[in-house]
Amino acid sequence: MTKTLDLLIAGGGAAGLTAAVYAARSGLDFVLVDLASSMGSQITQTEDVDNYTGFGKINGMELVMKFYEHAKALDAPMINDEVKEITKTDELFTVKCEKAEYKAKSVIFCAGASHRELGIKGEKEFFGKGVGYCAVCDGFFYRNKTVVVIGGGNTAVTEAVYLSKICKKVYLIHRRDSLRAEKVLTERLKNADNAEILYNSEVDEILGENAVNGVLLKDGRKLDCDGVFVAVGIVPRSDAVRGLAQLDKYGYVIADESGKTSVDGLFAAGDVRTKMLRQIITACSDGANCVESVNSYLNGKL
Numbered sequence: 001m002t003k004t005l006d007l008l009i010a011g012g013g014a015a016g017l018t019a020a021v022y023a024a025r026s027g028l029d030f031v032l033v034d035l036a037s038s039m040g041s042q043i044t045q046t047e048d049v050d051n052y053t054g055f056g057k058i059n060g061m062e063l064v065m066k067f068y069e070h071a072k073a074l075d076a077p078m079i080n081d082e083v084k085e086i087t088k089t090d091e092l093f094t095v096k097c098e099k100a101e102y103k104a105k106s107v108i109f110c111a112g113a114s115h116r117e118l119g120i121k122g123e124k125e126f127f128g129k130g131v132g133y134c135a136v137c138d139g140f141f142y143r144n145k146t147v148v149v150i151g152g153g154n155t156a157v158t159e160a161v162y163l164s165k166i167c168k169k170v171y172l173i174h175r176r177d178s179l180r181a182e183k184v185l186t187e188r189l190k191n192a193d194n195a196e197i198l199y200n201s202e203v204d205e206i207l208g209e210n211a212v213n214g215v216l217l218k219d220g221r222k223l224d225c226d227g228v229f230v231a232v233g234i235v236p237r238s239d240a241v242r243g244l245a246q247l248d249k250y251g252y253v254i255a256d257e258s259g260k261t262s263v264d265g266l267f268a269a270g271d272v273r274t275k276m277l278r279q280i281i282t283a284c285s286d287g288a289n290c291v292e293s294v295n296s297y298l299n300g301k302l
């Protein structure tokens with residue numbers, strides 16, 4: 001018979017690994033399940049994190065490894081598997097994964113978010129052939145080449161700054177007349193000699209033959225380029241709880257600071273939940289708060 005855990009943590013990014021640290025220290029019987037050996041966090045997609053208190057500037061992958069090693073040092077059990085569906089019957093959760101199935105009295109769901117697609121012609125056709133969503137992962141292939149970054153928020157500007165250090169020329173294409181990104185990031189981009197921001201511009205189509213060779217703007221202009229990075233926002237990875245918990249119209253799991261969702265015993269942490277600011281520090285905070293909520297729930301106080 002399958003053993004019943006106190007807690008299953010679904011997702012091992014900033015929120016999940018912090019929850020694992022707090023759960024281990026609370027003496028809970030739990031497992032953390034992550035589809036990517038605990039290194040699938042969005043943080044790995046950024047070169048420098050310079051707003052996580054106490055670290056000054058740290059490489060994204062290095063920070064995730066620090067989170068991971070912290071949880072490991074506390075003997076937090078971590079399993080590499082994909083959570084497919086979470087259901088609840090008779091006060092117990094069943095967590096169906098790709099390779100196994102778990103029973104748990106409570107669940108912290110923290111599967112994060114992934115990039116939003118733009119949905120324009122050429123995006124799917126040239127994915128991996130010039131179209132990408134992660135400059136840190138793929139930027140190397142565009143050394144001394146020309147690239148286009150689409151978007152105007154923190155992620156887009158971060159990607160453009162990173163690429164400006166590698167590429168010959170970087171165009172940032174944004175549909176509005178000003179960027180939404182933090183001032184410090186915007187300044188960094190404006191200081192890069194090889195970066196150009198095209199405001200009030202929208203890409204209509206990504207062009208190419210076997211690989212990307214340009215973009216067509218809605219005003220009819222054509223820009224030659226070797227690569228296109230799409231950074232137009234994120235979508236929550238909430239599929240596994242879609243039939244269980246209440247989601248908002250964008251697919252975020254509705255939860256407050258305690259992580260409490262519409263389902264007793266199911267808590268949501270990090271980017272996947274409704275919240276004001278999606279950052280590493282707030283995801284970590286959520287992970288800690290959720291374990292506090294789980295302890296109260298298991299003791300019949302929540």
Ligand SMILES: Cc1cc2nc3c(=O)[nH]c(=O)nc-3n(C[C@H](O)[C@H](O)[C@H](O)COP(=O)(O)OP(=O)(O)OC[C@H]3O[C@@H](n4cnc5c(N)ncnc54)[C@H](O)[C@@H]3O)c2cc1C
Binds near residue numbers: 038278
């Ligand atoms: C390019 C980029 C740059 C960024 N820069 C910064 C920055 O400088 N500072 C900052 O504070 N924030 C930054 N962020 C935002 C930050 O990365 C997120 O806010 C933070 O990682 C959210 O943590 P999380 O735990 O909710 O999600 P994540 O850290 O993304 O972790 C989610 C985890 O869940 C796993 N997972 C997903 N689905 C499943 C499933 N079905 N089954 C099992 N596991 C699953 C994933 O593999 C992943 O490990 C950046 C994000 C991006 C994309």
